[in-house]
Amino acid sequence: GNSVTQMEGPVTLSEEAFLTINCTYTATGYPSLFWYVQYPGEGLQLLLKATKADDKGSNKGFEATYRKETTSFHLEKGSVQVSDSAVYFCALSDGTGANSKLTFGKGITLSVRP
């Protein structure tokens, strides 16, 4: 079955530091890949997505590239801000047929210090 593995957390960075959060996946076929973010006290929000190999998703300064050869979708940001403190989830969807249920990783908590 499908699965998503995220690096262990939590991660603590200083403001303006470079961020990388690793995500690898196992799936049959050609899944779509997502990063969701959960800010304190709020619901899950879609941060970015990529639907095919070599696609790059980007939003709010975050980027992730769909790497089929390494089955990875690592999240990066060049300069984090305190407001980026949140829990980040990598997810995939097989995108086939009528059901596109999401399979999530465990999530990783990011704390950014001023």
Place this chain on the structure above:
Amino acid sequence: DTGVSQDPRHKITKRGQNVTFRCDPISEHNRLYWYRQTLGQGPEFLTYFQNEAQLEKSRLLSDRFSAERPKGSFSTLEIQRTEQGDSAMYLCASSFTGNEQYFGPGTRLTVT
């Protein structure tokens, strides 16, 4: 459009009681999903509707769980004879086309 809404936001119940949660999707979204999230874990798929038809149920959804989506609009998730292991955040999501899902704020269930 106010997004996906869920009610109640918090529910505390005693073991053995029945609970029901409601989800109102984004209007015109024909797909509705339920997920469960426990502390320190990512959401796990429970069940899925396309319009009023329930098309898939996870093995996580025991016989004590039932979900409905009458008329293809709002959905309810009922848990009968709650157990402490049912304590979790229950998330609802909806989508229209493709697989971009929008999540509600969740219902946090605590079974004492």
